[in-house]
Amino acid sequence: MREPDGPGGRTPEEELVHRMAACPRGREREELREAAVTACLPVTRRIARRYGCPDRSREDLDQVACLGLVMAVDRFDPGLGHAFLSYAVPTIDGELKRYLRDFTWQVHVPRRLQDKHRRVRLAQEEMRRAGRADGGTVRDLQALTGIDEQEVRLALRADRARNPLSVDEARGTGRGVALAETIGGDDPRLELVTDLVALRSLVAELPARERTILRLYFGDCLTQRQVADAVGISQMHVSRLLARTCARLRRGLLTG
Template sequence: MPIHASAKHHPHNDAPETAAAFRELAALPPGHRRDTLSGEIVEAWLPMAHRIAGRFRNRGESLDDLRQVAALGLVKAVARYDPERGKAFESYAVPTITGEIKRHFRDHMWTLHVPRRVQDLRNRVRFARQDLAQSVSGRRPTVADIAAHADMSEEDVRVGMEALESFTALSLDAELPGSEDGYSLGDALGSADPALDLVVDREAVKHRLAALPERERSILYMRFFGDMTQSRIAEQLGISQMHVSRLISRCCGRVREQVMKDAIR
């Protein structure tokens, strides 16, 4: 059964007359004839799918890729359409193809996962900006302007505006605007403070060190906080370096043992 241009009224001139083909398709069992007829229907409706894909151009995806996604949506629509329900194929196919394209943007075009609600807010803000650009002259639309036009709260408008700039991620190696020495975003990030690893250890030994005799506390303070050598400590205290060495070893061993017992409790 040949598929030809429709003589009936359609909202677009790329809507072929395929009602009879769909009725035949529904009656065919799986096989070569069914696959062939399904392919012919898809080919007949491709211009419509391409027209829908064109609505999403200039959004960061090539038109050829958008047409492929739209064609995939069309194939799904043809496979799932039931002519017995009395609904025109075009009214079923358009939201199916549109949904497939939107799903493509949601799942493949965002560098980072963004909640569906935020993506929707972004689109509403973007469309409102486009509309207001023609009516608000001499200035950019304010948050209040967009909220009133799109029937949104100002908080949702701000979320959508932030998402407008979040479609793609910026490399940490990218040079920051205005920098003259190759200063990148990565250079502006902080690094881990190695002293943070000592916080837990210092807190664990603090009260055990406080319980040591005064002379032993002084020796440990001079050695580990004053960075004094054992010979200088011995000279300052009037004792031998060997004695200082034994006191340091004994104190450290005692504190270590007590801290380990505290950890087990």
């Protein structure tokens, strides 16, 4: 913005906005509107530069900032007695924040953490301009931003939510294997599901004493002596009952 030289100490750009607001709808008003928007573009671009994202083109941010400027020009009411910039800057800033919140995060991140992420990222850029290629340590960023150290760490981790890896992305030197093919695998225990379902029904058919012995021995991992003491029979009897019960269950599974 240039120094004020218009009526009431207004800048030429603000004077255009005031003239447009006082002008009735028509061609002259549209021309004043276009002139006001064009005159304010340098300020708009400077605001957009505060949000320069490495993963987003500057053109995207410039366009969003320009939309905010147009909204400010159209909605500004000189009758309230405020300077145009005091209304336009928060409007443009709000549009940029809304855009970054709603369209640049692939995974949902709370707004509070998004704001801290932006402050940490700007601090990293400042550190790099000062010669710190790594963007500074967590403590450096904490000192610059005034954000708690744990929150700084969360903000750094949140950066991964902008562009998470796709499971279909090709990996490796040959770039021919999708990420999904390199993680996970078949769980061999899935083959036991049918047997476990059948075994549960067979166990339910056993007498109560045999079910108790199975639970104590296999479930609670007691010794045969401890099972015998709990049930009130001899260890030898427990051994015979276990062998007979397991054989019965095995036959039931094999015969279906």
